[in-house]
Amino acid sequence: MPKHGKKYTEIVKKIDRQARYDFDKAIEISLSSSFAKFDETVDVAVKLGVDPRHADQMVRGTVVLPNGLGKEVKVLVFAKGEKEKEALDAGADFIANDEIVEKIKAGWFGFDRAIATPDMMGTVGKLGRVLGPRGLMPNAKTGTVTFEVARAIDELKAGKIDFRVEKAGIVHAPVGKASFGVEKLVENIRAFINKVVALKPAASKGTYVQGITVSTTMGPGIKIDPLLIK
Template identity: 50%
Template sequence: MSTHGKRYFNAAKKAPQKPVSIEEAIKFVKANPGAKFDETVDVYFRLGKELTKGDTAVRGAVKLPNGSGKTVKVAVFAGGDHAEEARQAGADYVGLADLIEKVTKEGWCDFDVAIATIEAMKEVRKCARVLGPRGLMPNPKTGTVTDDTASAVKEAKGGKVDFRMDKTGNVAVVAGKRSFDEDKLVENVKAIVSAIQSAKPASVKGVFIKAMSISSTMGVGVPVLVTSVAE
């Protein structure tokens, strides 16, 4: 039984069947809401099958020029001056042994981004079983393992979003809210595309982005011309 509503099916009838430009896709998504609330706009990529190998995993982060429109909760694993700097920067949770215990014993993960200092990572690894599957484990590739906790917190709060490829070679990245102006969403999407392309492993040859689409939370996916975002 379908879980889609009338809005979705009405939009599906009008949706482009062939890939269109980023600008056209955003225009359609904004004009055809899937729900009454302010939906999140997401960009989906299908990467080459060869990328499913462990040595070519794709992950990284992108600073959205116009923010994500989401309120981001940040947890920082740090002590001493680094902890105080994180608090001053606006981190929601700051600590070390206490936070680690909460994660490992209670399964706590009420945050969107986790940041850790280089020294703290020695202990934070204990949280891998809880944070890893949720994509919350601090990682140098996304800039979340750093001693500059203040900058990391400000970036996370200011629109920096992480991305990582799943086991089937797909990547989904938040681009903003449907209420954003068209040009701001387009700018965010182009920043995402650039970040994905920059994350291409050197060992990968040939076409990197196999397919791309844009949709709102409850809306119809609109295929985007891969040639319009080619390197």
Template identity: 50%
Template sequence: ETVELHLRTALDPRHAEQQLRGTVVLPHGLGKDVQVLVFVEGEGAKLAEEAGADYVGSDDLVKKIEGGWTDFDVALATKEAMGKVTRLGRILGPRGLMPSPRAGTVVEPEHLPKAVRDAKAGRVEFRLDRTALVHVPLGKVSLNEEELLENMATLVEAIVKSRP
């Protein structure tokens, strides 16, 4: 079971200048093993594998996902691979798995190791929904109270910093 934080804000999500969005790496992670998939070709594939990515590939992964497979928690991609990944939008988008530059999940090949490590360490994305709420996981109930509180403090600090 997951402990989540739901914050009500005074922002109006209908106004572009009042959008709230960002990512933060939680100090104690989410308390679960995160499955990371990386869309990459060439040299970057080796870097992603060495950094601990669970699934690395390009065309092969695109075909697998088109077949209905989505057994992963985070999808990363290089800019070069995004051309192939965009056609997965209708599958990955509704599940919140579509790589996007805004979310920090589309990266340069040389930044893949850090992106994979961050994803594995428990990087979470937060954004304002259409009712001006922010919904974010803090961790599993298996984490102790102190760890959950530290995760919450880090998260609230990141949200305050990214407020418009």
């Protein structure tokens, strides 16, 4: 069992960990439980009634959070010619030229997300072993393998996240910073959950959204009543 610090233990004593709240109240409690000296990230975890071992019950998607993530997202783009210029004009932080590719092979990862045009996937494929384990591999399913480079960059910079259900049937995602306040965080959470609900597999039987928990980086999980999901 992991050991928690004194501050965490004291906060947990004041919280009913079994109670289920509405969105606003859950966020209020979660933020009031934040004790770190930095601006903590707020995360949401949703337990789904699916079995990810079956391909027809896989839940995977993307969503642009209305209020962003509250941090600068550095984007690397694999492109050439006109698309390279389009990427730079759209605000790309790095273009994966030969020098950058060699730096990545050597262990450099000074970027948060990567985009590639389809004609550059041959180059990207050679980096699969280093990009894949870090979740940095461009993927057509998440919109990061595309000729619409400017649009992809704009979405990532605006707070686009991608998510995928884990083996235990849980899908989780960051939804902003504690400094956002209740209203903005609730808007982001609703956008995320609405997207998850819209992706409900036809093969999923019974209750789809079985539980929702919100937490800050250092704080305890606060449960949201799943019956509020319509």
